[in-house]
Amino acid sequence: MRYSAFRVLKEALTGHKGWRPLWRNPEPKPAYDYVIVGGGGHGLATAYYLARTFKQARIAVLEKGWLGSGNIGRNTTIIRSNYLLPGNEPFYEFSMKLWEGLEQAFNFNAMVSQRGILNLCHTDAQRDAYRRRGNAMLLAGADAELLDTEGVRAMYPFLNFDHARFPIKGGLLQRRAGTARHDGVAWGYARGADLAGVDLIQNCEVTGFRIENGRLRGVETSRGYIGAGKVGVAVAGSTSRVMAQAGMRLPIESHVLQAFVSEGLKPTIDGVITFGAGHFYVSQSDKGGLVFGGDIDGYNSYAQRGNLPVIEDVAEGGMALMPMIGRARLLRIWGGIMDMSMDGSPIIDRTPVAGLYLNAGWCYGGFKATPASGYAFAHLLATDTPHDTARAYRLDRFARGYVIDEKGMGAQPNLH
Amino acid sequence: MLIPHPLLGLRDAQEFTCLGDAALLNRPDGLADPQALTDYVYLRDNPAGVHRELWFHEQGDRSWLVVTRNTLTHEILGAELARDVALRAKGAK
Numbered sequence: 363m364r365y366s367a368f369r370v371l372k373e374a375l376t377g378h379k380g381w382r383p384l385w386r387n388p389e390p391k392p393a394y395d396y397v398i399v400g401g402g403g404h405g406l407a408t409a410y411y412l413a414r415t416f417k418q419a420r421i422a423v424l425e426k427g428w429l430g431s432g433n434i435g436r437n438t439t440i441i442r443s444n445y446l447l448p449g450n451e452p453f454y455e456f457s458m459k460l461w462e463g464l465e466q467a468f469n470f471n472a473m474v475s476q477r478g479i480l481n482l483c484h485t486d487a488q489r490d491a492y493r494r495r496g497n498a499m500l501l502a503g504a505d506a507e508l509l510d511t512e513g514v515r516a517m518y519p520f521l522n523f524d525h526a527r528f529p530i531k532g533g534l535l536q537r538r539a540g541t542a543r544h545d546g547v548a549w550g551y552a553r554g555a556d557l558a559g560v561d562l563i564q565n566c567e568v569t570g571f572r573i574e575n576g577r578l579r580g581v582e583t584s585r586g587y588i589g590a591g592k593v594g595v596a597v598a599g600s601t602s603r604v605m606a607q608a609g610m611r612l613p614i615e616s617h618v619l620q621a622f623v624s625e626g627l628k629p630t631i632d633g634v635i636t637f638g639a640g641h642f643y644v645s646q647s648d649k650g651g652l653v654f655g656g657d658i659d660g661y662n663s664y665a666q667r668g669n670l671p672v673i674e675d676v677a678e679g680g681m682a683l684m685p686m687i688g689r690a691r692l693l694r695i696w697g698g699i700m701d702m703s704m705d706g707s708p709i710i711d712r713t714p715v716a717g718l719y720l721n722a723g724w725c726y727g728g729f730k731a732t733p734a735s736g737y738a739f740a741h742l743l744a745t746d747t748p749h750d751t752a753r754a755y756r757l758d759r760f761a762r763g764y765v766i767d768e769k770g771m772g773a774q775p776n777l778h
Numbered sequence: 779m780l781i782p783h784p785l786l787g788l789r790d791a792q793e794f795t796c797l798g799d800a801a802l803l804n805r806p807d808g809l810a811d812p813q814a815l816t817d818y819v820y821l822r823d824n825p826a827g828v829h830r831e832l833w834f835h836e837q838g839d840r841s842w843l844v845v846t847r848n849t850l851t852h853e854i855l856g857a858e859l860a861r862d863v864a865l866r867a868k869g870a871k
Contacts, residue, residue: 662824664850773820
């Protein structure tokens with residue numbers, strides 16, 4: 363079933379009786395060539411590209427809950443490619459380009475909206491750093507614009523420009539960045555994968571790996587043993603737990619990151635704004651709610667909920683940047699479990715176990731990376747070579763000293 | 779979260795910063811075994827459940843504590859001075 367304006371019209375005239383579920387609900391088969399562990403954004407995207415782009419067959423996605431029940435359903439929906447380091451920027455720009463053609467590619471409305479992201483700067487040094495980052499973005503084929511104070515004022519006149527401690531000196535603008543409907547992305551990839559013959563198996567938790575002579579044979583699950591040629595693990599916050607079943611310790615800590623949405627307000631913020639002097643970023647959803655977030659809570663957590671000090675910190679950041687939101691009431695607060703890697707950058711690589719592959723360590727930035735992460739992971743699974751843009755995301759880079767430390771914070775996951 | 783400081787009683791967790799796994803107290807000799815030092819710096823057990831971790835009372839008496847906490851529920855099960863833990867480990871050797 364293809365979606366189109368014609369289809370919507372036809373269904374409207376015939377009582378909406380033709381709509382069907384977006385994917386099958388198959389029983390697991392005894393064996394597959396490829397098993398993807400984790401039915402979130404990255405897992406579903408991996409299965410989609412594996413089947414569609416790399417023309418592989420006999421693929422299953424195993425999900426312990428329901429599809430898209432992890433961080434793809436818990437983020438703040440921002441897509442962007444405004445990174446600095448050579449290991450990162452080409453990858454995220456590749457992701458941005460995939461976002462731009464995504465809805466046509468998988469024939470699903472993911473509400474990709476290139477409304478622009480503006481990173482504000484508050485000191486001369488920060489402006490210089492943004493100029494450097496903007497140039498790095500241009501070199502990687504992305505777009506970047508450095509705005510002065512007046513340029514920012516023309517876009518967002520309501521910001522607190524004359525703050526005594528953090529006056530706004532300008533900002534780095536990426537116009538092609540924006541937001542997407544996070545659940546729509548998961549559903550679109552799931553539907554696309556299902557149409558390409560991938561078995562999406564829900565309520566199926568992986569409880570162990572069967573490894574013989576250093577080679578993976580299959581996975582033990584809550585719905586029985588499933589043989590597998592290759593297994594790709596993309597389980598975000600649960601990475602350490604799942605990979606421990608294969609006897610691996612990883613450079614990852616799990617932390618809780620909170621996000622917030624206010625009551626619906628009239629349209630006022632048409633892009634994404636990030637505060638440069640504290641951790642606060644905000645956009646406005648199509649329903650009118652201000653969607654914003656801040657830092658991780660800072661201690662290991664698997665609880666999917668955070669504590670009040672970070673809420674206070676984020677609210678203070680918001681009030682410093684745009685005092686007008688002080689009367690807006692919070693509707694919802696939620697938390698997701700981030701797989702914080704030791705240098706703040708992801709891992710897409712083989713593991714010491716032959717046939718077992720890992721996609722993890724996305725820290726704050728998993729959502730925007732969804733298409734490229736899936737594509738690069740599918741590339742690795744299908745060809746056993748890393749995708750060009752993901753060559754730096756090696757698991758052994760920590761031991762070799764090739765960390766990708768975008769924020770310069772070292773091996774301190776709670777600072778990244 | 780309230781942390782039961784062994785000297786000061788219940789203190790707000792906001793006064794502390796968390797460093798991570800208390801296993802960081804046992805630093806291996808990096809010259810003798812570089813791989814062990816790499817593992818020490820980068821690899822973590824990251825358990826879901828009871829976790830012993832180092833908290834620094836930065837906005838207080840600037841002591842290091844070993845706090846036992848459940849990462850699934852955020853329940854704090856106990857706290858002792860990291861110094862006592864380290865000395866005990868030394869004495870046991």
